[in-house]
Amino acid sequence: MKNNFLPNTKSEFLKTKRTAAIWLVLLAAAFLPAINALILINRPDVFVSRLYNNPWLILFYMIWKNGAAIILPIFVILICSIIVQIEYKNNTWKQVYASPRTYADIFFSKFVMVQVFVLSFFILFTFFTIVSGYVVNLFQSGYLFPSHPFRFKAMLIVISRVYAGILCVTAIQYWLSMRFKNFIVPLGIGISLLVAGLILTDWEKIVYYPYMYSLNLFFVGAPGHTGTLTLLLVNSFTCFIVALSAGWLDIYKRKGVW
């Protein structure tokens, strides 16, 4: 398996060629930076003063607030579904399981692909955020983006926390997408759990709710938000390991029977 895992992961990557996955990551990563750029361009009277000090970090927080709450979880729900549906849609599971690949290889190489797309989202999201800052300045010279340095370290801390928070959702959604042939099922469950989390944001037990880990970790330490960094990280990683292990055991038990 060790020898085959990399070629098989490469093979999984090749399968995503010309699929909606590539467009999804681009659109999802560009959506919020574009919306926020439009807002800043249209309302300089409100935002020029607010972004006077530290414009990059404030813009970054503005965009990531909604990113961590909605766009990223929805992106994860969709990308898991798209990657797994490649096999269901083309009726290729039987050929995959009839090739000399271990069950672990089949399960984890595809999961690596999910992570590659999620990390691509983070990279592109940051890139489009920076682009949006410069674009805003082209239209409204009152903003001070070019004259301020990027706060990469602070950005990286936020990104790392949000990524740690979303890992669990990637494992749950991947499992659901593998388990159900009908893509509506994982999609429906994922969106319902996300909406329920957004409704329950003020609940004191929200620190134990997986679909809100990324948002909670984004806001960790902010006034009025529950949960310490350690507690949220422990919860998130525990949930990730449990969900991934349960998913793997469930799929392994099926042993290629579809």
Add this chain to the structure above:
Amino acid sequence: MQLPVIQVDHVTHHFGKQIVLDNISMHIPQGSIYGFLGPNGAGKTTTLRLILGLLEKQNGSVFIFGKEFKSHRIAVLKKTGSLIEQPSLYLHLTAKENLEVFRLSYQCEKKRISEVLSIAGLVAATNKKVKAFSLGMKQRLALAIALLHDPELLILDEPTNGLDPNGIIETRDLIKQLNTEQGKTILVSSHLLSEIEKMATDVAIIHKGKILFAGELQELQKARSGHSFIEMEVDDTGKAMQVLTGRFSVQLINNKLSIGFENKEQVAIINAMLIQQEIKVYHLSVRQDDLENLFIQIISG
């Protein structure tokens, strides 16, 4: 005696309460083209899926290359190529990309892609997206994937399904060529006996989950000779039946005599017996009782 490449023994399989395979056994000899025949829904695909581990075995045993499949899955699949039901292909990828996907899994040399494209007659369609392929082209590409790692054993489930007559002949010739020139053992299923008759060395007939016949094609053909009939039109059917009954099995069907025979000498004897009794023979023909008829006779019990 050589060990069978595939040894299926006493396999029974249920889907819920329905028995789909009832205590089936098949031994597929090395170097054979093993025709697996049966009408649609007889249990062919279920058997092939069980052999490839795509269904969890409930009862019995499956040995491939002398190894128990479950505990030697990877080693067995490295030497096995398969095409199960309709072609499994990534429609958004080109023929070459589809082969590359599986080449990476099989870890075979890159040159195999052009080799199998050439074998399958798809060189011109190398960079064409599979969604633009005809069913015949898809079948050929699926066959190319099955051949990619140059397997010793090929398991092909209805490989000629959906092909035009020319495609059927080409696929049949390719299967025969792979068997004779490369020594591959090939298990090929079909619901068309005429198709299997033209290429198989061994045959198993399955119906309603039971194996009704398993053996060499020649044995089946011998059995056929015992089930052949001549049809005769005579001036006095009653007298003719009196003459022949006792020595031959005679039936009157649509005012014509239907007489069972085992070899062509008996045909001459039947004719001579009637002429000796001054019965006029207006018409004598051997009923075209090929394996197709035998197949129907066997499956209808």
